[in-house]
Structures are given as C-alpha cells and as structure tokens.
Amino acid sequence: MRNLFDSQLNTLHRKLIEMGSACETAIDLAVKALLEGNADIAHEAASHDREIDQMERDIEAICLKMLLQQQPVARDLRQISAAMKIITDMERIGDQAEDIGEIVPFLNGRTGVECEDIRLMAETAQQMVRSSIDAYVNQDMALVKKVISMDDIVDDAFDRTKETLIHMISSNREDGQYCLDLLMIAKYLERIGDHATNIAEWVEFSITGQHAKEE
Amino acid sequence: MTKRIFRSIVIVATLVLFVCFGVTLGVLYSHYSDLQWQQLGNELTIAQNGLEQYGEDYLDTLSKGSFRFTWIEKSGTVLHDTQTSYETMDNHADREEIKEAFAYGTGESQRYSNTLTTKMLYKAVKLQDGSVLRISAAQDSVLALLLEVLFPLVLIYVIAIAVSLMLARRMANRIVNPLNDLDLDNPLSCNTYDEISPLLHRIEKQNKQISAQVAQLKEKTDQFEQTTSSMSEGLVLLDSEGKILSINPAAARLFETSKACVGLDFLVVDRSQAMSGGVKQALAKQHCDFHITKHGSEYQIGISPIVSGNRLLGAVVLAFDVTEQVNAQRNRQEFTANVSHELKTPLQSILNSAQLLQSGLVKPEDVQKFTGYICSEAERLLQLINDIIRLSQLDESVEFPQESVNLYAVTSQVLQTLLPAADSRNITVELLGEHTVITGVRQLAYELIYNLCDNAIRYNKDGGKVTVTVGKDSITVKDTGIGIPKEHQARIFERFYRVDKSHSRETGGTGLGLSIVKHAAQQLGAIIELESEPNIGTTVIVKF
Numbered sequence: 118m119r120n121l122f123d124s125q126l127n128t129l130h131r132k133l134i135e136m137g138s139a140c141e142t143a144i145d146l147a148v149k150a151l152l153e154g155n156a157d158i159a160h161e162a163a164s165h166d167r168e169i170d171q172m173e174r175d176i177e178a179i180c181l182k183m184l185l186q187q188q189p190v191a192r193d194l195r196q197i198s199a200a201m202k203i204i205t206d207m208e209r210i211g212d213q214a215e216d217i218g219e220i221v222p223f224l225n226g227r228t229g230v231e232c233e234d235i236r237l238m239a240e241t242a243q244q245m246v247r248s249s250i251d252a253y254v255n256q257d258m259a260l261v262k263k264v265i266s267m268d269d270i271v272d273d274a275f276d277r278t279k280e281t282l283i284h285m286i287s288s289n290r291e292d293g294q295y296c297l298d299l300l301m302i303a304k305y306l307e308r309i310g311d312h313a314t315n316i317a318e319w320v321e322f323s324i325t326g327q328h329a330k331e332e
Numbered sequence: 333m334t335k336r337i338f339r340s341i342v343i344v345a346t347l348v349l350f351v352c353f354g355v356t357l358g359v360l361y362s363h364y365s366d367l368q369w370q371q372l373g374n375e376l377t378i379a380q381n382g383l384e385q386y387g388e389d390y391l392d393t394l395s396k397g398s399f400r401f402t403w404i405e406k407s408g409t410v411l412h413d414t415q416t417s418y419e420t421m422d423n424h425a426d427r428e429e430i431k432e433a434f435a436y437g438t439g440e441s442q443r444y445s446n447t448l449t450t451k452m453l454y455k456a457v458k459l460q461d462g463s464v465l466r467i468s469a470a471q472d473s474v475l476a477l478l479l480e481v482l483f484p485l486v487l488i489y490v491i492a493i494a495v496s497l498m499l500a501r502r503m504a505n506r507i508v509n510p511l512n513d514l515d516l517d518n519p520l521s522c523n524t525y526d527e528i529s530p531l532l533h534r535i536e537k538q539n540k541q542i543s544a545q546v547a548q549l550k551e552k553t554d555q556f557e558q559t560t561s562s563m564s565e566g567l568v569l570l571d572s573e574g575k576i577l578s579i580n581p582a583a584a585r586l587f588e589t590s591k592a593c594v595g596l597d598f599l600v601v602d603r604s605q606a607m608s609g610g611v612k613q614a615l616a617k618q619h620c621d622f623h624i625t626k627h628g629s630e631y632q633i634g635i636s637p638i639v640s641g642n643r644l645l646g647a648v649v650l651a652f653d654v655t656e657q658v659n660a661q662r663n664r665q666e667f668t669a670n671v672s673h674e675l676k677t678p679l680q681s682i683l684n685s686a687q688l689l690q691s692g693l694v695k696p697e698d699v700q701k702f703t704g705y706i707c708s709e710a711e712r713l714l715q716l717i718n719d720i721i722r723l724s725q726l727d728e729s730v731e732f733p734q735e736s737v738n739l740y741a742v743t744s745q746v747l748q749t750l751l752p753a754a755d756s757r758n759i760t761v762e763l764l765g766e767h768t769v770i771t772g773v774r775q776l777a778y779e780l781i782y783n784l785c786d787n788a789i790r791y792n793k794d795g796g797k798v799t800v801t802v803g804k805d806s807i808t809v810k811d812t813g814i815g816i817p818k819e820h821q822a823r824i825f826e827r828f829y830r831v832d833k834s835h836s837r838e839t840g841g842t843g844l845g846l847s848i849v850k851h852a853a854q855q856l857g858a859i860i861e862l863e864s865e866p867n868i869g870t871t872v873i874v875k876f
Contacts, residue, residue, distance in 0.1 A: 134608075135608060254603065255600070
C-alpha cells in the first residue's frame with residue numbers, strides 16, 4: 118500500500134517538475150520575445166499555454182485520486198495540498214506568459230527600451246520563476262527566502278515603470294497605445310513575480326507545515 | 333529459542349510430575365486400603381470376642397472408638413449401634429456384607445457414600461448365637477485424596493514452571509551466546525560446537541566467494557569510473573525509471589551537479605523540456621539526438637535506450653561539446669565566402685576596364701589610366717594569390733631548411749622594402765635593439781616580420797610612428813595606429829577576417845597577413861602577444 122502511495126507521490130513530483138519546466142520555457146520565450154521584439158518567438162510563447170493547462174488538469178486528477186484512495190495525513194497531506202496550490206500558480210504564470218506573448222506583436226518590434234525597469238522586471242520575474250521551481254525541486258528553504266525577497270525588486274520596478282510611462286504619455290500623446298501595452302506587460306510581469314512568490318511560500322508550507330509570516 | 337526450550341522443559345516437568353504423582357498415589361492408596369481392611373478385621377475379632385463374653389454392654393464401651401459397630405439380629409433388625417440410635421434404623425438383612433455373613437460366617441463390602449468423596453468399608457462376622465456383628469469405617473476415596481494434594485501439586489507445578497522458565501532462558505543464552513559471538517568473517521577460528529562446523533565451513537566458503545565477487549565488481553566499477561572520468565564527453569546512466577545510476581565528472585560539470593545526485597530523478601538535475609522529452613523518448617526505447625546550448629557552448633546530446641532481450645534496463649545520455657565544430661563550420665563558410673569575394677572584386681575591375689578599352693569607348697588620353705587600373709588590380713590579385721599560396725604552403729607544413737637567422741638584419745631588410753610605403757604617408761619608422769640570432773627558417777621569419785611591419789604601417793594614421801625593437805628572443809612592433817577593438821582581437825588571426833569590413837579597399841590589405849604571421853610563428857615555435865587600444869595603437873610582441 119505504502120509502495121503504491123510512494124510511487125504515486127513520485128509521479129506527482131515528476132509531473133510537477135515537468136509543469137514547472139514548461140512554465141519556465143513559456144516565460145523564457147515571452148521575455149526573449151519582449152526584449153528582442155520578435156513576434157515569432159512571442160507566438161511560440163503563447164502556444165505553450167494549452168500544454169500547461171493540460172498538465173494542470175492531469176496533476177489535479179492525480180492529487181484528487183491520492184486524496185480519495187490513500188487518505189494521506191501529516192507531511193503527505195501537506196505535499197499533496199501544496200502541489201494543488203502550486204499548479205494553480207504555475208497555470209497563472211503560463212497564462213500571463215501567453216498574454217505577454219500576445220501583446221508583443223502589437224509593439225511592432227519595439228522592445229520597451231525607453232523604460233529600463235521593464236527589462237529589470239522581466240529578468241527578475243524570469244529568475245524568480247526559475248528559483249521557485251528550483252526551490253521545489255531541491256526542497257531548498259534558502260531559495261524560498263531568496264524568491265520572496267526578490268518580489269520587492271519587481272514591485273518597486275513596477276512602481277517606477279508606472280511613473281515612467283505616465284511621463285512618456287504626457288510628453289508624447291502619439292505613443293499612448295504603445296505605453297498602455299507596456300503597462301499591461303509590466304502588470305503581467307508583476308503578477309508573475311507574485312505567483313512565483315506564492316509557489317515559494319507553498320514550498321515552504323510543504324517543508325515546514327507553516328505559512329510564510331506576513332511581515 | 334528460549335520459548336522452545338521452555339516448552340520442552342515444561343512438557344517434561346509436567347509429564348514427570350503427573351506420572352510420579354499417579355504412581356505414588358496408586359501404590360500408597362492400595363497399601364493404605366489393605367492396612368485398613370486388616371485393622372478392620374482385627375478390631376472385629378476383638379469386638380466379637382468381647383461381645384460373646386460380656387454381652388451387649390461391651391458394645392457400649394466401644395462407642396467412643398473411631399469404628400462403628402452394628403449388631404444385627406438374624407431377622408435383620410438392628411439390636412445395637414455404637415453411633416446412632418438403633419431403634420430408628422431399618423432392616424439390614426439385605427445389606428451385602430450381612431447377607432454374606434449369614435451365609436458364610438464372614439462378609440465384607442465397600443460402598444460410596446452420597447458425596448462420593450468418602451468410601452464406607454464394611455466387615456461382618458456371624459456370632460455363635462446366629463446374629464451378626466458389623467464393623468464399618470469411613471475411608472477417604474482417591475478423589476478426596478486427590479483434592480487434598482491438589483493445592484501442593486499446583487504449587488509444585490507453578491514452581492516447576494518458574495524454574496523451567498529460568499532454566500530455559502539460561503540454557504538458551506548459553507547455547508545461543510557462542511553462536512552470536514561467532515566471527516562470521518572468520519568462522520573457522522571459533523569452533524564452539526562440533527555440530528555446527530559444517531555450517532561454519534559453508535559460511536567460510538561463501539565468504540570467500542562473496543569477497544571474490546565483490547573484488548571483481550569493485551574492479552569493474554573502478555575501471556568504469558576511471559574510463560568515464562577521464563572522458564571529456566559527458567556520460568550519464570539512467571535506470572528504467574529515469575533515476576541516475578552513474579554520472580561522470582564531465583556530465584556533472586555540464587549539468588551543474590555533483591556525484592551526490594546519483595539515485596535522484598534526472599528531472600531534478602535538468603528539467604529543461606528538451607532533456608526531459610529526450611529521456612522520455614529513450615525510455616520508450618527510441619534513440620534521440622539534439623543540440624542544447626549551455627554555458628555558452630554547444631552540446632550535442634544523444635540519449636539511447638539500453639535494452640536487453642526485450643526488457644528496458646535504462647538509458648544512457650552522452651553529451652559532446654561541439655562548440656569547436658560549429659565554430660569551425662562557421663569559419664569555413666565565412667572563409668569560402670571571403671575568398672570568392674576577395675578574388676572576384678579585382679577581377680571584376682580588370683574585366684570592366686578591359687571591356688571599356690575593347691569597346692573603344694575610352695578616350696586615348698584615358699587609356700593610360702585604365703591600363704593603370706588593370707595593372708594595379710592584377711598586382712593586387714597576384715599578391716592575394718601569392719598570400720594564399722604561402723598560406724597553403726604553411727598549412728602543408730613543408731619542411732624548410734633550418735639556418736641561423738639574424739633577426740635584426742631581417743628586420744632592417746624588411747623596413748628597407750617598406751620604406752617607400754611609410755614615406756608616402758609621412759610615417760616614421762624606427763628600428764631599435766640588438767643583433768639577435770635564432771635558429772629557424774629565414775623565409776618564415778621574413779614573412780612574419782614583413783607582415784607585422786606592413787600592418788603597422790598600413791593601419792597607421794598619417795604622420796604616425798612605428799617602432800620595431802629587436803630584443804633578446806623577441807621582436808616588438810609598436811605603432812600609433814587605429815588600434816583593434818577588444819571584441820575583434822580574438823578573431824584577427826583568422827583568414828580574411830577584417831575589423832572594418834568596409835575599408836579594405838582603401839588600405840589595400842588582403843586580410844591574410846596576420847594569418848601568415850600566426851602560421852609562421854607556429855612553425856618557428858614563437859608566441860604572439862597582442863596589446864591594443866582603439867585609436868591609440870597596437871603592440872605586437874613575438875617571443876621566440
């Protein structure tokens with residue numbers, strides 16, 4: 118019985134890593150498309166979303182099956198419930214990468230160089246997703262802390278981006294559409310940062326049984 | 333062990349206890365009963381005599397004894413009883429012992445009382461007057477006796493069990509301790525029991541087999557480890573579930589992990605979709621090949637399933653660093669493109685000028701100019717082809733005769749040749765240093781110094797300065813020219829590589845000079861060092 122359960126947990130772990138990897142690919146492509154202004158890469162980034170959604174369904178089914186059949190307790194229960202929360206955040210990251218991928222072609226090859234903070238956000242968010250999944254894979258508390266602390270960088274950069282964009286619109290009305298698109302992208306990146314933070318917090322929960330303390 | 337010994341001891345104890353008890357009880361009981369009968373007979377004879385001599389009164393004196401006497405008339409009516417009032421007693425004529433006494437003179441019988449725990453013994457005798465005197469006594473039955481000894485018996489039994497438990501434990505320990513203390517690595521050294529020496533011999537034999545097999549395995553593993561650890565290719569072995577069985581140092585470096593990852597899922601080490609997809613495919617018994625870029629290098633990854641019979645044993649991941657191949661291929665493509673371009677351009681000019689001359693469209697006073705074009709372009713083409721030939725000679729590593737070469741003399745000869753070119757652009761050329769003699773190929777040294785100095789002048793600013801210093805074992809060529817930006821410095825020794833691709837015409841270089849320098853230096857066993865700062869100048873040091 119326990120053997121079966123262990124092999125199911127193992128499958129869950131593998132699938133979750135695979136889904137994390139798919140998310141990383143999606144956001145890598147989205148960020149690359151944004152920074153290079155490449156519409157082809159943007160389309161590719163958007164195409165990953167369906168695959169990620171399917172993975173979420175699969176993992177959800179595995180989790181429910183385990184909960185029903187094995188009635189896990191303690192650490193096992195924590196792992197499974199954390200997995201169910203993590204996939205929700207991963208799926209949102211996939212969605213947001215898709216959204217960025219859909220906006221990039223409308224920028225007509227412009228890459229938001231006017232706003233240095235967008236590049237910073239993109240790279241930080243990318244790093245956060247990678248680190249949060251690394252934290253899950255290696256069950257690493259140090260990485261969890263790092264991801265949570267990185268969220269501040271993204272949030273601050275978002276605030277500065279807003280100001281820069283307000284300034285850009287007021288100085289050049291022609292560029293309004295472009296600035297709004299950039300604002301949307303910035304918002305999506307900020308959300309990706311939040312979801313990565315959530316993943317890190319769920320990893321902490323599955324390790325320690327405690328939620329990250331609100332500071 | 334303790335349990336089994338205990339059980340057998342208890343069984344033995346119980347058996348012995350009960351058999352002994354039964355036998356003793358039986359023997360004693362029959363003896364005791366015989367005794368009682370005898371006593372009964374004696375008492376009866378005494379009473380009979382007393383009764384016959386002294387009459388009924390005698391019976392009264394007996395009433396205090398432990399026996400009960402009953403005197404019965406011929407008709408069966410009780411005349412006297414020493415323990416109960418005889419008036420109430422019923423007729424005794426039908427009692428067995430009485431009947432016997434009437435018939436044969438004596439009689440006896442035994443009957444169980446209602447409770448069964450006591451037995452009544454009766455003995456009767458016929459008196460001379462025809463009446464019968466009966467004596468009776470109560471005897472405890474076997475059952476009663478049994479009940480009496482039951483308590484001590486149980487006590488003994490409990491004690492026996494306790495003792496046997498203790499004994500069993502001690503015995504088991506005494507038997508087992510030497511077995512537990514057996515040195516299994518060296519079983520023959522401790523022959524505690526003769527009975528187990530065949531077992532010890534077998535253990536010894538198996539120990540030898542096992543250690544031989546372990547040594548063999550270890551040797552094989554060591555061989556494998558050594559072979560794989562000196563491989564520059566990355567090698568990872570996976571089991572049928574994708575867990576890492578073995579990883580060599582090159583692969584550990586590539587995937588940024590360590591030997592500690594053995595036993596983990598490969599996904600944990602590298603979760604990229606290309607890799608995990610490849611592993612999945614291999615575990616579905618299909619080979620796959622793909623390229624990945626990691627740490628700025630190109631790797632070709634091959635993942636093959638390991639199949640024995642029809643069963644999947646695992647997969648092997650091989651990673652080749654193909655960066656150089658990819659670069660070499662790119663270089664080759666660039667070289668081909670460059671060579672055709674460089675050869676075509678002068679030819680095109682020559683052809684154009686020649687066509688114009690042929691068609692007679694050129695004014696007579698311009699003919700000189702066009703033939704001049706043709707000449708200079710043809711010269712350029714010739715120079716280019718010469719360079720290519722020289723390069724291919726160097727490539728073929730033709731053996732040149734070794735001789736003593738005076739570097740200072742060669743350099744001054746080179747500078748003589750280049751002086752007109754330098755003068756035309758007001759460039760000062762200075763030769764410093766000493767006469768240094770090396771052993772080498774004069775022609776190569778000339779090519780090397782010529783091309784370096786030629787470049788120093790060609791890529792200088794008008795009115796610049798070139799300083800050539802011949803030192804001990806080295807030549808330093810320093811100019812005040814346009815310099816080479818950092819990002820190009822690594823590639824300038826490639827064939828046809830140009831820092832500024834658009835100005836090759838003006839400076840007139842072939843793009844092969846530094847290639848020749850590199851090859852010549854290689855042949856002469858010299859090392860080239862380059863220091864350059866854009867717009868300040870370049871210093872090339874050749875160390876022999």
